[in-house]
Amino acid sequence: MVEIKTAEELNKKYLREGMWPTIFCNGCGIGVVLEYTLWAIEELGWDMDKVVFASGIGCSSRLPGYINADGLHTTHGRAIAFATGIKAANPDLNVVIFTGDGDCSGIGGNHFIHAARRNIDLTVIMVNNFVYGMTGGQSSPTAPIGSVATTAPYGNIEHPFDICGIAKALGANYVARWPVSHPYQPIKSVKEGLQKKGFSLLEFLAPCPTAYGRRNKLGDIKKLWKWYDDNTILIEDYEKTMNYGNEKEKEEIKNKIQIGVFQDIEKSGFFEEYEKLMMMLQEKKTTGEKK
Amino acid sequence: MKYTRDPELIRKVLGKKVQFILGDMACVYGGILAGCSFFGGYPITPASEVAEGMARMLPRVKGTYMQMEDEIGSIAAVIGAAWGGAKSMTATSGPGFSLMMENYGYAVMTETPCVIVNVQRTGPSTGQPTLGAQGDMMQAKWGTHGDFEAIAFAPSTVQECIDFTLEAFNLAEKYRTPVCVMADGEIGHLRERVIIPDEKDLKLIERAPATIDKKKFIPFTNSQTRKSKVPDFPTFGTGYRTYVTGLTHNEKGFPATDKQKDHEKLVKRITSKISDDADKLVMVEEINLDDAEIAFVTYGATARPAESAMEMGRKKGIKIGLLRLKLAWPFPEKVIHKLAKEVDKIIVPEMNLGQIVHPVREYVNGECEVVSAPKIGGEMHLPNELFKYLEGK
Ligand SMILES: Cc1ncc(C[n+]2csc(CCOP(=O)(O)OP(=O)(O)O)c2C)c(N)n1
Ligand code: SF4
Numbered sequence: 001m002v003e004i005k006t007a008e009e010l011n012k013k014y015l016r017e018g019m020w021p022t023i024f025c026n027g028c029g030i031g032v033v034l035e036y037t038l039w040a041i042e043e044l045g046w047d048m049d050k051v052v053f054a055s056g057i058g059c060s061s062r063l064p065g066y067i068n069a070d071g072l073h074t075t076h077g078r079a080i081a082f083a084t085g086i087k088a089a090n091p092d093l094n095v096v097i098f099t100g101d102g103d104c105s106g107i108g109g110n111h112f113i114h115a116a117r118r119n120i121d122l123t124v125i126m127v128n129n130f131v132y133g134m135t136g137g138q139s140s141p142t143a144p145i146g147s148v149a150t151t152a153p154y155g156n157i158e159h160p161f162d163i164c165g166i167a168k169a170l171g172a173n174y175v176a177r178w179p180v181s182h183p184y185q186p187i188k189s190v191k192e193g194l195q196k197k198g199f200s201l202l203e204f205l206a207p208c209p210t211a212y213g214r215r216n217k218l219g220d221i222k223k224l225w226k227w228y229d230d231n232t233i234l235i236e237d238y239e240k241t242m243n244y245g246n247e248k249e250k251e252e253i254k255n256k257i258q259i260g261v262f263q264d265i266e267k268s269g270f271f272e273e274y275e276k277l278m279m280m281l282q283e284k285k286t287t288g289e290k291k
Numbered sequence: 292m293k294y295t296r297d298p299e300l301i302r303k304v305l306g307k308k309v310q311f312i313l314g315d316m317a318c319v320y321g322g323i324l325a326g327c328s329f330f331g332g333y334p335i336t337p338a339s340e341v342a343e344g345m346a347r348m349l350p351r352v353k354g355t356y357m358q359m360e361d362e363i364g365s366i367a368a369v370i371g372a373a374w375g376g377a378k379s380m381t382a383t384s385g386p387g388f389s390l391m392m393e394n395y396g397y398a399v400m401t402e403t404p405c406v407i408v409n410v411q412r413t414g415p416s417t418g419q420p421t422l423g424a425q426g427d428m429m430q431a432k433w434g435t436h437g438d439f440e441a442i443a444f445a446p447s448t449v450q451e452c453i454d455f456t457l458e459a460f461n462l463a464e465k466y467r468t469p470v471c472v473m474a475d476g477e478i479g480h481l482r483e484r485v486i487i488p489d490e491k492d493l494k495l496i497e498r499a500p501a502t503i504d505k506k507k508f509i510p511f512t513n514s515q516t517r518k519s520k521v522p523d524f525p526t527f528g529t530g531y532r533t534y535v536t537g538l539t540h541n542e543k544g545f546p547a548t549d550k551q552k553d554h555e556k557l558v559k560r561i562t563s564k565i566s567d568d569a570d571k572l573v574m575v576e577e578i579n580l581d582d583a584e585i586a587f588v589t590y591g592a593t594a595r596p597a598e599s600a601m602e603m604g605r606k607k608g609i610k611i612g613l614l615r616l617k618l619a620w621p622f623p624e625k626v627i628h629k630l631a632k633e634v635d636k637i638i639v640p641e642m643n644l645g646q647i648v649h650p651v652r653e654y655v656n657g658e659c660e661v662v663s664a665p666k667i668g669g670e671m672h673l674p675n676e677l678f679k680y681l682e683g684k
Contacts, residue, residue, distance in 0.1 A: 016534070019545055049530040054371070065534055065546065070527040072374060073536035075397050078367040081359065085368035086527060088329055088355045089375025090293055093528045111367075114360040270357075278350050 005042065014038045014048070016068045023062055027213075027221030029206025030060050032180040033127050034067070036204075037096070039183070040190035051094045054083040056108060058100035059134045059208075060127035077108030080115045083122050091121070091271055094194065101128040101142040105161040109141075112163075116170040119198045119269040125190070126163060126201065129208035137211030148215050164203050168263045173198030175263040179205040179228035189261060198269040205232065205257065235260035294328035294354055294377060298490045304351045308487050314452045314478040315382075317485055318408045319344035321456025322380050324488070325495060327406070328354035329372035329379035331365040333387060336420045337476040338410035341382035362387035366394040366407065373403045374535065376526040378460055382408035384476075386417060388427055388434070395469055396435030397537045402511070402522065402561060404463035404498055408456065408472040410479035411642075413669050422669025423476025425591055425642040429649075431471045432620050438558050440565040441620040442572070443471040445590040449483035455617070461496040462572075466565050467521050473619060475642065477592035477671055501525040505532075511557070512542040520564035565621060574618040575626055579605065583612030585636045585681060588627065588651055590616040592671060593640045600677035609681050622650045631658035638680045640664035640672050 005013070024031050041051065053064035057076035064071030074082045083095045104112050104126045115122060131149060132138040139149035141161040148155055167175045174196040178186040186204070193200035205228055207213055213224040233256040241249050301323055312320070318341050322330070330349055332342035342358065349356040355372075359365040365381045372379040383391065388409045398405055409431070413424040427434075431443040442462050444455040452474060459470040501508055501523040503515055510533045513520050525531035538546040539554040547553035565572075579601065580586060587597040594615045604611040614630060616623065627650075631637065636659055639648040645663040652661045664680050666672045 016532075018543060019534075049532070050528055052375075052527045065536070069532050070374075070525075071534045071536075072371065072527075073534065073538065074367065074370075075393050075537060078363060078394065081364035081367035082371035084357070084359075084364075085329060085331060085371025085373075085377075085379065086375040087371075088357065088368065089372040089377035089379070090528050092293070093375065110360050111364050114364070274350070274355065278353055281351050282353075 010038060010042065014041070014068055015066055019066050022066060024059065025210045027207065027209040027224065028059070029129065029180040029204070029208070030063065030127055033060070033098075033125060033204045033206060034063050036180070036183060036186045036190055037125060038067070039187045040194055043187070043191055044194060046094065050092060051096065052086055053096050053098060054079045054086065055098040056100070056103035057134070058103045058132070060098055060100040060129075061103055063098040077103050077106065078111060079103070080108060080111040080122065080124060084115060084120055087121060087271065095122050096194065097122060097124045099124060099126050100133070101126065101130065101163070102132045102140045105141045105163050113166065113170060116167045116172040116199050116201070119171065119173060119267055121197055121199070121269050121271060123193050123196075123200045124202070126203045127206045128163070128203050129206050129212055131208055131212040133208045133211045137215060164201065164262050167199070167201040171267055172201055172263060173265055173267055173269070174200035174261075176201070176261045177203040177205065177257070177259050179232050179259060180207070181225050181228045192261075192264070197272075198267060205259075232257045232259045234258070235262065296326040297352065301352050302490070304348055305487055309484065310487070311482055311484050312449065313340055314446070314449045314474060314481050314483075315340035315410060316344045317449045317452030318382060318456045318472065318474065319348060320485070320487060321453040322406065322460070323348055323352055323354075324453070324493060325378060325457045325460035327378045327380050327460065329369065329377040330354070330381065331357045331359045331368035331372070331379070332381050333359055333362045333365050333383065335384045335387045337412055337423065337479045338382045338384045338387070338408065340479070341408055341410070362390040363394065366391040366398070369405045370394060370398050370401070370403045373405050374527050376528070378404070378464070380406035380408065380460075382410065384410050384412045385414045385427055388430060392430070392435045396437060396439065398469035399435065399439045399561065400537045401535050402467040403469065404467050405469050406456065406459045406463055406472065407469055408474060411473060411475045413667065419669040421476070423479070423592060423642065423671070424667065424669065425473070425475050425593065425646070428473060428619060428641075428643065428646045431473055438562060440562040441471065442466065442468060442565060443473045443618070443620040445473050445616060445619045446478055447591055447594040447615065449478065449481055450485045451617070452478065453485055453487070457493070461494070464496045464498040465521070467498065467524065468561070468565065473591065475592045476669075498524045501529065501531050505530055509542050510544045511540060513560070520560050520567070569621045570625065572618060572621055573623045573626055575623055576615040576617060578613040578615070580612035580614065580630070580633070582610050583634050584610040585638065586611070586630055586634045587613045587677070588616070588630070588637050588639050588647070589613065589641070590619055590647065593642055596672045596674045597640050597677055599674035600681065603674060603678045604681045611681055616647070619647060622654070624654045627651055627654040628656065628658070631655040634659055636660040636662065638662045638664050638677075640666070640677055642666055642671065
């Protein structure tokens with residue numbers, strides 16, 4: 001059993017003092033993602049000397065700076081590719097990536113897709129706030145249709161990116177989506193993702209009152225956070241209703257965002273296969289020489 | 292598996308001491324000899340043979356080869372691997388080099404040792420994919436945004452592809468900065484005899500790892516253990532818990548994006564750690580310069596026809612010599628200035644419309660005449676074309 005620590009003890013153990021206060025606005029969901037991640041790490045009892053956090057650029061990508069561990073704050077969209085190199089050089093390290101929806105699914109989409117396809121042993125924690133927060137509220141690839149942004153002043157007309165859907169299709173070993181508004185399932189899920197060998201994606205739906213909520217008239221911080229409860233539904237409940245519910249029930253949930261674990265499989269990843277290849281080549285060489 | 296350089300295994304995999312190989316392959320040999328254990332790349336002519344060679348050889352020496360999704364990912368993975376403790380490199384050509392520019396600057400700003408081989412082809416844009424050029428020489432120096440000091444080699448022979456790639460790793464480690472090997476399609480696709488240097492003759496420079504007390508360690512300042520502006524390297528996973536960012540940062544590595552003093556201090560340190568050593572870094576070859584009245588100043592493949600033209604000139608009694616830049620950046624300012632005082636004319640042949648001729652003019656500073664001898668379109672200068680410049684035509 002892990003011993004329950006107070007928030008203060010946790011802060012002392014995991015946070016980098018010199019970096020406070022954070023850049024996050026009041027009511028921002030990003031800090032909560034950090035909290036869930038650190039709780040999960042605490043419960044796993046990981047040695048923070050062997051954890052590396054990588055990130056791209058954006059509000060969410062500032063997270064590694066606050067953690068007392070090795071951190072690589074890279075360029076916009078590229079964190080997963082950088083992290084691939086870290087893991088290649090030292091497979092003993094646990095490499096966790098914090099990224100935003102723009103960082104991961106926009107500019108970094110290609111790296112994301114290929115890391116998932118290779119099933120590289122990384123954990124990607126994507127904070128989806130439906131918007132480019134750091135640059136002041138431009139539209140993002142995950143922005144819902146109709147949502148207003150500085151660059152979508154008349155409402156977004158693009159279809160949003162379902163990042164979990166694509167990760168699942170690519171065969172990533174672990175794929176889950178959670179809103180930040182409740183802690184227990186997400187913390188358990190982060191733990192599963194961190195422990196999973198192969199590629200894990202955790203998408204967090206996180207409010208951004210400053211650049212998204214306000215412009216989309218989603219109310220004050222309290223109301224905005226409630227939006228996530230009202231507009232999400234567990235995958236299992238969604239499927240049950242869609243299979244067995246009546247038309248009215250189906251209509252009610254059809255536009256809700258599904259949350260939960262979309263995929264949990266064990267497929268070998270790139271570095272496992274590479275290791276085998278290296279062994280095979282070493283053996284081949286010695287037998288080859290005997291001939 | 293974490294990599295340890297195994298000289299015996301490397302020799303076994305590289306094979307015979309004397310070989311007849313491609314310039315691109317020679318870059319592979321140079322990297323592997325230096326202890327490169329991570330290569331991330333993306334196919335592009337005329338550099339693909341570097342990736343192909345690495346794909347064959349790296350797993351056999353227990354290093355990691357990865358074909359990345361593009362060149363942005365390649366250089367990113369290479370930088371990540373360096374922080375994970377590896378010596379790492381990538382290889383590309385013009386279009387890929389352009390894609391790498393943002394992260395090239397990231398490596399500069401975060402003081403990450405790594406090697407970029409650019410087997411140059413003609414541009415702009417897709418240009419002439421199979422034909423050589425020297426059109427990216429200025430890009431290596433100025434291509435990423437902001438102020439920085441570049442280090443770039445220019446091999447003229449296949450042997451130099453081995454030697455300079457190895458030396459590129461040495462300088463990358465010494466200065467903690469990305470180093471370019473600016474080969475060209477001509478040299479990359481040339482097959483020549485090479486001699487693989489013996490282990491005992493190799494001079495390998497390894498990065499200085501952080502060793503001091505973790506609480507006292509300051510990651511982005513002058514070394515705390517040596518007299519150097521290059522900080523000791525806190526490899527990820529060794530307990531130093533370093534925050535590395537491409538944002539302007541203070542000595543601790545924390546963002547200091549609105550602080551003029553921190554920015555100036557940081558950028559002046561990471562540029563002067565190289566420029567302070569500019570004189571030590573000079574690598575030139577001087578031929579027939581003692582009595583020369585005219586000099587070719589050239590580099591890379593172009594040095595070869597220039598040498599032939601020089602010989603033609605000497606036979607006709609023209610006092611012509613040649614200065615070849617083995618290291619194009621940092622630019623050998625003093626060497627050029629001294630040469631300008633000794634000769635009447637400097638001719639700069641290049642496979643571009645005139646790039647290195649600009650710093651030549653800057654450091655000649657009016658002391659002699661400077662003539663640009665450009666040629667583009669993927670064909671090398673012919674010796675007699677260059678000879679004509681000697682006759683003043
Ligand atoms: C190459 C490049 N293009 C653009 C930018 C500007 N930029 C900085 S953050 C950002 C958007 C970040 O949005 P997201 O990833 O969703 O993160 P958030 O700030 O919402 O957490 C952009 C476009 C940049 N830094 N680099
Ligand atoms: S702009 Fe939005 S995402 Fe960025 S810190 Fe503020 S609330 Fe959070």
